[in-house]
Amino acid sequence: MLYGSWTSARPHFSVTWHKNDSGVMVSAGEERRELAQDGALWILPALQGDSGTYVCTVRNASFCEEMSVELRVLENTEASLPFISYPQILTLSTSDSLVCPELSDFTRNKTDLKIQWYKDSVLLDQDNEKFLSVKGTPRLLIRDVSAEDVGYYSCGITFVHKDTRYNITRNIELRVNKKEEETIPVIVSPHQTILASLGSRLTIPCKVFLGSGTQATTLLWWTANDTSIEIAYEEGRVTEGQRQEYSENNENYIEVPLIFDPVIREDLNTEFKCEVVNSLGFQTLQTTVKEASTFSCEIALAPLLLVFLVVGEIWIHKWWKHRARKARGLIMFKTDCDSV
Structure with missing residues (x-):
């Protein structure tokens, strides 16, 4: 069609x-x-x-x-299957279903939908404990999906048009993915206090360690005074950056930065929290933004003060050394006069 x-x-x-x-x-x-x-x-x-x-x-x-x-019409042969099959993916060790696709034009107003299912051209027994054709739906339930279930399936119904019966067939290529395992998420950053200058742009990354666990099913977000960032800062001055998923030394991490553009005094009195959750655990870490202007000034002046101290000490040392030499010179002169 x-x-x-x-x-x-x-x-x-x-x-x-x-x-x-x-x-x-x-x-x-x-x-x-x-x-x-x-x-x-x-x-x-x-x-x-x-x-x-x-x-x-x-x-x-x-x-x-x-x-x-x-x-393009192909012959109904095994060689044609890769070109005419609908790919569908299930997860290992789960119970899930295949769907016979593109049937709506042939099943309108039908309440007694009957679909025949085949695997590798072999009719599947409807009473099989492994496979179950769900009555009245285009679904085939597969219990405890395994690697042996991979392959080509076909589903078919009969369609009557102008007193002529036609067979409608769809082919499905089943692929299976390894079941992704979860681990308890652990927030490894940020620090509880973040120093920043008022008016500056600030990025605070929230980094979560997952070990060998999957990243896909773990949610990570920020709040401000227990309110989502999108609601707390509708004007967009503070936003969540793009989520990153990556691995270091074969261990998985996810990261979501909190971006201030810019930092204002109001942020110094706000409780920011990084929160992470999956089916195995939930963790939250609070961080506070502190003004760093005074501290930064002292840090900047410290090297200069040290230079003054060193130079001053050298100058005082030379001055005393010069006085001592001058004093010794006067004493020897007087001794020479007395001997004459």
Whole structure:
């Protein structure tokens, strides 16, 4: 079935289809294998010769627009499976379900949906403890997913059109992912006190250690006076930076920075908290912003003061040494005079 993008948006327009290498139009109500209906082109059944480019034309008295769709019909063989299968992913050691896709056009107003499921072309027993076709839904429940469940599945229903029965089949490629394990999150930074100058831009990273645990299921955020940052600072002066997930020495971390642009005096009286949670634990760490202007001035003056002290000490040492030499010189002169 092929769709035009105007299927329901413009109900007062006429829709026609034709194959690009043919001038024959397909419209609703024609007794053909191709049928235009509700903006879609139905091909019942599809054959390899139907491959090609199809053009959909939408028009009324003052408007005309066209779009093209490329159709490729493959043989129903094992070699075609990678090209015609819908990939679906389940997690190891869990119970989850496959979904038979793209059936809505064939199952409208149906309350007794019956789907046949196959794995590697073998019909699955409906009473199997491993697989269960969920009645009235397009789902196949797989209990305790394992690596052996990987492979190609097919699902099918029957569809009746103008007293003719058609088989509708979908193929699914099942892939499985390793179950991700969680660990208790541990906040390793920031410090409880952060020094900053008023009017400056400040970034405080909140870094969380997860060891070998997964990062995907761990949530990390900041609050100000127990209020989310987005609500506390609607004007955007203080924001959460982009979440980062990374590994160091084969151990996992996540990090979310808190960004002040700029720091103002109000921030000095605000309780900022970094909070992290997953299914195994919750932790919070409070940090406070302190003004660093006075402290910074003292730190800046300290080297200069030390230089003055050293220079002063050297100068005093030389001055005393000079006086001592002068005093010794006078004493020897007087002794020489007395001896004459």
